[in-house]
Amino acid sequence: MTDGDGRHAKRPPARAAGAATRAGGTEPMTARTARELRKALASVALVVFTAATVALLVFALRADDGASPSGAALGGLAAVRGLVALGAAADLVVPRRRKRRNDGQGRSGV
Numbered sequence: 001m002t003d004g005d006g007r008h009a010k011r012p013p014a015r016a017a018g019a020a021t022r023a024g025g026t027e028p029m030t031a032r033t034a035r036e037l038r039k040a041l042a043s044v045a046l047v048v049f050t051a052a053t054v055a056l057l058v059f060a061l062r063a064d065d066g067a068s069p070s071g072a073a074l075g076g077l078a079a080v081r082g083l084v085a086l087g088a089a090a091d092l093v094v095p096r097r098r099k100r101r102n103d104g105q106g107r108s109g110v
Contacts, residue, residue: 035095042091049085053078 060074 038095039092042088045088046085046092049081049088053081053085056081 056074056078060071060078063069063071063074
């Protein structure tokens with residue numbers, strides 16, 4: 001297919017059949033994120049790693065001086081598990097806050 005100058009005419013990009021698009025964009029309006037899966041995984045991680053943190057802290061406090069692993073090693077493991085639990089909590093809170101902020105901005109002009 002050529003235009004009047006003998007050059008090949010550009011075709012519009014192909015779209016999936018029935019894909020609705022936003023004005024000015026090419027992303028389908030029906031595109032989905034993995035928000036629910038992310039929320040479920042973060043919830044499970046929060047529970048598991050919080051429980052692991054508490055259990056390791058209890059074991060660390062009850063460890064004898066000559067115990068193997070030592071109380072310090074168990075405390076270090078508890079700290080690492082606690083950081084992972086904090087990351088899971090942040091993963092639950094931050095996307096919810098961003099969504100709420102973005103929804104509020106979109107409705108103010110309507």
